[in-house]
Amino acid sequence: MRLKGLGEVDDIAAVHGLEPAAVETLLAELDATGHCMHREVGGVPKFILTPTGRDDGQAALAAELDAHAARDAVTAAYRKFLELNPVMLQLCTDWQVLPAGHPAATDTGPGDGHRLNDHSDSAYDTKIIERLEALHLELSEVLTGLSSVMMRYDNYAPRCAAALDRLRAGELDYLTKPMIPSYHTVWFELHEDLLATLGINRADEGSV
Template sequence: MISPSSADLRVVHALRVRGFVDTPLVAEVADMAVEEATSMLTALEAAGHARHREGRMSGWMLTSDGRAHGEALLATELDQVGCRDEVKVAYSRFLEGNQAFLGLCTDWQLRPDPADPSGEPVVNDHADAGYDSAVIGRLAETNSGIQPVCAALAAVLERFGSYGDRFATALDRISGGDLDWFTKPMIDSYHTIWFELHENLLATLGIQRSKE
């Protein structure tokens, strides 16, 4: 049975996994109306769990107390739903492919120097279509591996439900020639989604990234 998360948890967790976001994106990630998200963010700010920053880039972020509050909500959810073991297994499967994926991202950003193949790699200018095609092929294999992990998580917690489709969309865009969707920040690129899923798993299980 798929369990939905509480509205409070969804808002706090949106700030946790996205880092610094505006209200409309919080509402989108938390799957609620902007008005509801605004009200909940204001309440979190009053409780000292979130703060809003104005400026050229305005948005919301968690405070240290808010981060602890979110982790307590997540721990309670896991115990109430009774899916801790399932999430742990999915996390272990994610880690099995994590280093390979990070290496794949490096191979996308750098490539062997055509003038000195045995020397230091150079920035990939994406002029070598054959090289890029081979890396994209490896990404497709990675996608085949991560999709069952996403499905297993989505089967127990609703808030994991979007990852499979988001990965597939990013891969489709890359395969269609929009290469930014591999590693570019600030968009829903494959790397952005992967990093977010990793953070989601760490937060859900109460694991510090530095102690992983």
């Protein structure tokens, strides 16, 4: 729930590859104890953590980390992830916005020189996907290290691989589109997971 914000049962279950029925039961228990609340959005139940749920969840993450003696390994993985994060952010920007000087980036308004990528230049898109493939290999090393100390990180690698496969197959939404399991969606959730697990405030991240 922390990673999804306001999430549906299936979406919450997908984060760590759990069965939706089991997650639904757990959510009902958390709702009954005041750790989460649900609301109907378009007739679909969605769940969100309460302040109590967030605090208790944070404590549970810290306890899990110490129980697995994994703090050093997760911290090392997080620091490597931080090195990769600007690469991912630039890649996403380049996917969405054509650079000044690109043949298609003309007549866009005074002094702008940029325009949204309409994906009509397949060669341009292919180069960005190739950059993502290289980044994916580096992320895979990070995820392997995480999975070796805490099993709940196992599902990030197949989710990233699935998004990349769909992107290669021509489903262009699977790089940056929110609200679907795009590569950026999974990347963002991994980032939030690492912050939550290590008890780091996103606002203070630059000082870590």
